[in-house]
Amino acid sequence: MSFFQLSLIAAVALLGPVLAFPRKWHLPMVLGQLLAGIAIGRTGLGLVDSADPTFTFVAEVGFALIMFVAGTHVPVRDRAIRPALGGGALRAAIAGALAAGVGTAIAFAFGTGHAPLYIVLLASSAAALFLPIVDSLRLTGPKVLTTTAQVAVADIACIVALPLAVDPPNAARAALGAAAVAACSVVLFFVLRWLEVSGTRGRVHDVSEERKFALELRIQLALLFALSGLAVAGHVSVMLAGFSFGLVVAAVGEPRRLAHQLFAVSDGFLGPVFFVWLGSSLDLRALAGTPGMVLLGICLGVGTLLVHGSLRVLGQPLPLAVLSASQLGVPVAAATIGSQLDLLEPGEASALILGALITIGAGAAAGSRAARAFAPNAPAPAG
Template sequence: MSFFQLSLIAAVALLGPLLAFPRKWHLPMVLGQLLAGIAIGRTGLGLVDAADPTFTFVADVGFALIMFVAGTHVPVRDRAIRSALGSGAIRAAIAALPAAAVGTLIAFVFGTGHAPLYIVLLASSSAALVLPIVDSLQLGGPKVLTTTAQVAVADIACIVALPLAVDPPNAARAAAGAAGVGACALLLFFVLRRLELSGARRRVHILSENRKFALELRIQLALLFALSGLAVAGHVSVMLAGFSFGLVVAAVGEPRRLAHQLFAVSDGFLGPVFFVWLGASLDLGALAGSPSMVLLGICLGLGTLLVHGSLRLAGQPLPLAVLAASQLGIPVAAAAIGSQRNLLQPGEAAALILGAIITIGAAAIAGSRAARTFAVPAVVGR
């Protein structure tokens, strides 16, 4: 990997903001970045090599940081969210039941043997997608809060379950690694909470801001990378390390200055590198040459909409149910992990992404519909 290639990656990643610019489309930036990677990678022009060790490592760093930022965006300190957590958890559990049936059926029909993976995919939601849509459309009310809590619970549960589902023969090893990462994250919570209550974190913040040391960012990155290293040693994805540490930081409280710094590092550089790498690693030629994989992606996407849409029977408004079906992190992680470990069939990783794109399109439409009923008028200041 050369500086010219890195420059190319940064340039083509601008397709993300370009597609996300029209507000009425409600498209996430990652969609354009994935398409950019596809254009210059294995499927397209072949200008970058996703198998390059340097490219892969930088992408892994970006993946850990993306999931960390996604974890910090889960509003665990919001009392309204916590009050809706019980109802949201019940809905997430209810969605898991049809997900088990539909996921098993899809795996049987296509003969992939990946029923556990499909079940996790169908049951998952993406807090990284849903929360920004809820904020941008100014959705509010008890039903929206319950849906937000449902998405957060489903996202966390599926992130924990994914390493076990991707590689069932090594599930015990992955479970032990996941437990180790979770235990360390919990320990970090108590340590950081103690520093917060004692005022030590505040003093470091003031010193860092006055002297331009960026101490909080340095410390958080050091802890994130240490936890990611533990995850790799425990044979689980850095996704779990990043998201669990993000939840810890969200629970303790993230300073605004640190949030801005993390946004610059993640969304400005390392995040786009990861999504371009993922797009570059996908072989859509294999997908195009295998109609069954195209059909698999369509079935996964429509199956996810069916699973979450069935919650309409439990009283959830259909636009919110479809919005909760939007996927990103779990399919992306499954494609990345499966490709790295050669656990998927040719074209199957691309099929997972195709299914996710279908849910993103449906969520964009559902979000617009939900805004007609659940949008909260902005309060105009005096």
């Protein structure tokens, strides 16, 4: 990877803001960045190599930071989240039960024997997509809060369950890795909470602001990368490390100055690099020679939308239900792990990504609908 390629990546990532600029379209920036990656990657012009170790590592750093920022956006300290958490967890559980039936049926129909994997995919949500869309479109209200809780619960559960579903023989190792990350996150919460209550964090903040040291950002990034390293060593996705640490920081209380600094690092550089890398890694041409896998990808995408859209009967507005079905990290991790371990059928990895793209497209359209109903000054939704 060269500086010219990095310049190209940063330049094409501007397609995200370009598509999101017209307010009447209500499109998230993520969509444009993914399309840009597809255009210059394996599916399109081949100007960048998604397998390049440097590109891959920088993208993984960006993914960890995206998940961290997503975790900090969960309103853990908001009292309204407590009743919303119960409703969100219930919806996530119902979606999981529905996914069990649909995922088993899809695995049986295509004869892949990967029912556990499909169940996790169908039940998953992507906080890394949902929360930035909610934030960029300024969606508010109790129903949005409940859906946020649902997405957070589903994301954490599926991140933990994915290694167990993809590679059952090594499930114990992955479970230990997830437990280690969770335990360290709990320890970090108590340490950071003590620093906050004792006033130590405040004194460090004052010195850092006066002397322009950016100490809080440096410390948070060091802790995030250490936790991500633990996740990788434990054969767990950095998704879990980033999101868990983000929840810890949200629970302790994120300083406003740190939030601005993280926005600059994540949304200004590393986040767009990750989304462009993700788009560039997709080889949609590989599906052309395997029509059965094209159908599998369509079934996975439509099945996910049906599973989450079915929650409309519980009173969840359909745009939010469809938006919660948007997938990102779990399908990508499933395709990566499955390909590395040679556990998937030819073309199946691309089918997983195709299914995710279907949910992302539907989620973008649903976000546009939701913006009209749940954004500030929008008319009250009918249901």
